[in-house]
Amino acid sequence: MIARVEIPFSRSGKVESRPDERVVTVQPGNSLWRISRAIYGEGARYAVIFDRNQDQIRNPDLIYPGQIFVLPKDN
Incomplete structure (x- = not known):
């Protein structure tokens, strides 16, 4: 039998962001696609958040x- 366990991250204290960025805390049910669609208007821009x-x-x-997550502001 093979099993896999993933342990969610531990929060680090302070999140570093620049003035041209914003931060978002992931809520249950969120995905990168949904966050991207809400922030940028296009789900396909999830790669910006991932990068x-x-x-x-x-x-x-x-x-x-x-x-x-730190989110670069829309250009």
Whole structure:
């Protein structure tokens, strides 16, 4: 039998962002697509969020409630 266990992240204290960025805390039911659609108006721009937060996201299909992502402002 093979089993896999993933343990959600632990919050680090302070989230660093620049003035041209904002932060969002993942809520239950969120996905990168949904966050992107709400912030940028297009779900397909989820890659912008993924690229900026690669240190926290191993798999863009697996994000966890409580994670804090930095979102570059729309250009």
